[in-house]
Amino acid sequence: MKASSSLDELVAALRCLPGVGPKSAQRMAYHLLQRDRPGASRLAAALAAALGRLRHCEKCNSYSEEAVCAVCASPRRDQALLCVVESPGDLLMMEQAQCYQGLYFVLMGALSPLDGVGPRDIHVDRLIRRAADGLVREVILATNFTVEGEATAHYVGEALRARGLKVTRIARGLPVGGELEYVDSGTLAQAVLERREA
Numbered sequence: 001m002k003a004s005s006s007l008d009e010l011v012a013a014l015r016c017l018p019g020v021g022p023k024s025a026q027r028m029a030y031h032l033l034q035r036d037r038p039g040a041s042r043l044a045a046a047l048a049a050a051l052g053r054l055r056h057c058e059k060c061n062s063y064s065e066e067a068v069c070a071v072c073a074s075p076r077r078d079q080a081l082l083c084v085v086e087s088p089g090d091l092l093m094m095e096q097a098q099c100y101q102g103l104y105f106v107l108m109g110a111l112s113p114l115d116g117v118g119p120r121d122i123h124v125d126r127l128i129r130r131a132a133d134g135l136v137r138e139v140i141l142a143t144n145f146t147v148e149g150e151a152t153a154h155y156v157g158e159a160l161r162a163r164g165l166k167v168t169r170i171a172r173g174l175p176v177g178g179e180l181e182y183v184d185s186g187t188l189a190q191a192v193l194e195r196r197e198a
């Protein structure tokens with residue numbers, strides 16, 4: 001009985017992953033237990049370590065093991081540029097495109113009233129405080145070209161402009177509905193280069 005209840009718990013726990021239903025959770029559990037026990041241990045350890053060590057960077061809100069992340073702490077970054085992205089994955093894409101030397105703010109989501117995601121959930125107040133540090137000269141909105149991403153860019157842009165900040169939006173070299181994460185580096189670099197006043 002005891003063994004089966006921890007199996008049930010594992011299957012139930014795996015269902016917290018996006019898009020994982022009861023059947024695939026069961027398949028994953030069997031796979032980990034029968035075919036890849038070292039992989040399962042590694043996963044468990046990595047998850048515990050990440051949960052224990054990672055927090056949000058005080059400046060950019062991305063994940064960091066330190067109070068301020070390596071990008072924000074770097075003296076080589078241009079303090080006058082602040083790029084707003086939806087997720088740490090988008091920040092990574094921007095870094096890989098090697099088209100940008102400024103700093104970031106990660107919203108950790110996008111406005112989505114239907115899902116109950118409002119301005120507070122995407123830390124708009126923190127972004128405004130961050131952008132008003134006196135060093136930032138331009139805020140570049142690099143949210144996705146989805147309905148949520150566009151609505152977020154609009155809302156955030158208004159709020160920043162109301163405080164006298166210069167706001168630009170990356171160019172529509174990206175397809176409509178396009179998510180930064182799935183765009184190639186060249187296209188993303190071009191979109192940043194061709195950004196225009198929003």
Ligand SMILES: [Zn+2]
Binds near residue numbers: 073
């Ligand atoms: Zn940071």
